[in-house]
Amino acid sequence: AQKITQTQPGMFVQEKEAVTLDCTYDTSDPSYGLFWYKQPSSGEMIFLIYQGSYDQQNATEGRYSLNFQKARKSANLVISASQLGDSAMYFCAMRDASWWGNEKLTFGTGTRLTIIP
């Protein structure tokens, strides 16, 4: 079974500062994918970034980067130069990537990020 742990229920960060959201995971699957989603108050889950378990380099997408430490089973999201629009819930998720029949995502409980002007 897969499990995602997000230990920060809420975070407050000053605008323009960088922020790190923690995510640890547990799985016995040899191949897996890790995802971060943003959920603003409107409710839609917005895909941010993806990291494959065999990827050699950390994923980056604009201001988002994923600090992937496979041995520690952690996949922290780093947001550089935070903006007011970054205020939202952030979810870490994972899926088995070894076969097509098992595409479901397992989510953590989320971190509520609030950017302070």
Next chain:
Amino acid sequence: GAGVSQSPRYKVAKRGQDVALRCDPISGHVSLFWYQQALGQGPEFLTYFQNEAQLDKSGLPSDRFFAERPEGSVSTLKIQRTQQEDSAVYLCASSLGARTTIAKNIQYFGAGTRLSVL
């Protein structure tokens, strides 16, 4: 539109009523997923389709929950004899499925249907 569309956005039901929630996936997406998100929690998997085939329904909490995707496009999640514990946001997601590599098979979500059972 270009994204996943869900309707209605909000649904209020009296306990014991049946409800039907609709999901229009992104055009061309093979895979479709339903998740349930309780207040203050992360989404939890309910069921999954590849085209019209329901490949996994292990997350459906009871036999009151039923999902279908008869033509491999639009999907409906039906909840019979609703109970208060069914109150949640129901999220639908779609992905390219086998048309891409497993690694790049990103799930894109709709805005959800918020169900309140009184």
